[in-house]
Amino acid sequence: MDILSKKPVNLAVHTSPDHDLRLVECEIPDIGQNDCLVHVRASGICGSDVHFWKHGRIGPMVVTGDYGLGHESAGVVLKVGGSVTRFKPGDRVALECGVPCSKPTCFYCRTGRYNACPDVVFFSTPPYNGVLRRYHAHPEAWIHKLPDHVSFEEGSLVEPLSVALAGIDRSGLRLADPLVICGAGPIGLTSLLAANAAGAEPIVITDLDEGRLAKAKELIPRVRTVLVEKGQDSKTIAARIVEQLGQEAKLVLECTGVESSIHSGIYATRFGGSVFVIGVGKDFQNIPFMHLSANEIDLKFQYRYHDVYPKAISLVAAGMIDLKPLVSHRFKLEEGVEAFKAASTPAARAIKVQILDE
Structure with a gap:
């Protein structure tokens, strides 16, 4: 039957x-x-x-x-x-x-x-x-x-992984780039897995939820975490991020789309660095325009992905991303x-x- x-x-x-x-x-x-x-x-x-x-x-x-x-x-x-x-x-x-x-x-x-x-x-x-x-x-x-040893659950997770990989590709991440990931939700965590495979070092990930930061440490033990407190000033959060990273970030992957989180990422970025927004947020947002301008920080965005699925499946099949x-x-x-x-x-x-x- x-x-x-x-x-x-x-x-x-x-x-x-x-x-x-x-x-x-x-x-x-x-x-x-x-x-x-x-x-x-x-x-x-x-x-x-x-x-x-x-x-x-x-x-x-x-x-x-x-x-x-x-x-x-x-x-x-x-x-x-x-x-x-x-x-x-x-x-x-x-x-x-x-x-x-x-x-x-x-x-x-x-x-x-x-x-x-x-x-x-x-x-x-x-x-x-x-x-x-x-x-x-x-x-x-x-x-x-899908290869026989890749489960259906993993196959369905290829979609959010493709979002993360597209972000890694477009952001220009290189080996040993100091990286900040804002947000430890599904896209932030898949971005962490992808960035780890790509060789970013050191890596800091932020979130409001201690449980999600604990999950990030479980996935990639070397990642450093910053627990964001509601209502805290974006520059104060950025200073805590820089302290944990040990330097200003060359690249920030912003995975929340929340205005205050984007601001924190911008303030944590070095001169000439990049903030890459993957998260989806409000239609209209304010940005610290002159800080971006005076520090030549590139603010970039991503819309979905293209030509990534085969790459994502091969990384999962090879065991490089779990x-x-x-x-x-x-x-x-x-x-x-x-x-x-x-x-x-x-x-x-x-x-x-x-x-x-x-």
Whole structure:
């Protein structure tokens, strides 16, 4: 008996402009000639999923109707379209959920920066439903094979790792660069893992939560930590960061998007250094303009990623980056609502919540 016969109901986790959260039954999708039908076995809950549920928007991306969540997923191919050549039923795969137009007339697709494609279909970004569902049809070109020894959970974590690796690439991090990471959430911790593999030294990571800083030390024992106190002046926090680092930072990876945290990172940066913002924050923010200018500090930003998934999978497969300790909570697909509550409740002390389907 195949999985479609055993589990004929395509469950998914949806929200709406009313900020509700519920399990829904969807149609099992038909596949096109270039698509694969995937049984999604593991999905991580991203902060953006929680944000769309709680707030209904991120910048110009607004929830306007019934809307499916999730874009960190891995699973098993069940069926393939007639033109698919790279996959067969039974293959274990990770899903890259940003599908650009790939038209030769698209400047960004043609030049390899497909993350900027204006016609991208990014699953779980309104108006496109996410992949946090049992069965999902996905284009062959945006599916990546997982080695047998890489678990589905690790495969789903390739997505946040790709965000971190894109940040490492664009930031220009080099061996023995003194580095500060602001924020020890999932992106901050994956950035720590990536920066460690890239050879940054020394490294300081900051957070408001002692538990998350403890997790950072568990992952990378040599990392130095700074516990941020609410209400503390940004320059005071920056001085504590510099004291722990033993010098001003050449590079800051800002993984929170919080204005005060960005300020602390800027003040902790050396003349000619860089502050690289990976986190998502408010639409409009103030910055210490003259401090940046007088110290020739570059302030840079990142939007998603491109051409990173194969690299991320190879690093995990080789054992150079271990993602397994990031998973703090596991729920069945049928418990999807409870999973989101855990991911959004500080008392749950979640790092990465996984939703699994056997």
